[in-house]
Amino acid sequence: MKKQRIDYGSLKSKIGNVEVTTGAVLESTGSTSKTKTGAWRSLRPLVDDKKCIGCGRCWTYCPEGCVHKKAEKVFQVDYDYCKGCGICANECPVKAITMVMEEK
Numbered sequence: 001m002k003k004q005r006i007d008y009g010s011l012k013s014k015i016g017n018v019e020v021t022t023g024a025v026l027e028s029t030g031s032t033s034k035t036k037t038g039a040w041r042s043l044r045p046l047v048d049d050k051k052c053i054g055c056g057r058c059w060t061y062c063p064e065g066c067v068h069k070k071a072e073k074v075f076q077v078d079y080d081y082c083k084g085c086g087i088c089a090n091e092c093p094v095k096a097i098t099m100v101m102e103e104k
């Protein structure tokens with residue numbers, strides 16, 4: 001397999017008003033993507049698109065990288081990997097994310 005060189009300094013992302021320079025990149029997720037860590041969750045974050053201002057803080061702070069921008073002011077959580085830590089809800093400046101009990 002041919003290795004590809006990545007210019008990490010040029011990797012920047014902007015979501016809302018937040019510009020992030022990538023510090024490290026996993027070129028391959030290996031087996032990590034097969035481990036659906038969302039099964040551990042007891043609380044589920046629900047995003048209210050009507051309240052969202054598109055700042056990107058939930059996307060920036062999620063330690064699992066499982067918040068995805070689907071459109072302007074539309075952020076979705078991938079529940080296969082969300083652990084329910086609540087950081088996104090805590091960081092949201094307009095309280096658009098509510099943590100609710102998971103139903104089994």
Ligand code: SF4
Pocket residue numbers: 045061062063064065066067077081082083084085086087088089
């Ligand atoms: S609850 Fe935690 S793991 Fe789930 S989306 Fe929010 S920050 Fe990410």
Ligand code: SF4
Pocket residue numbers: 047051052053054055056057058059075088091092093094095096097
């Ligand atoms: S932190 Fe809140 S307002 Fe900002 S993008 Fe996420 S849900 Fe929207």
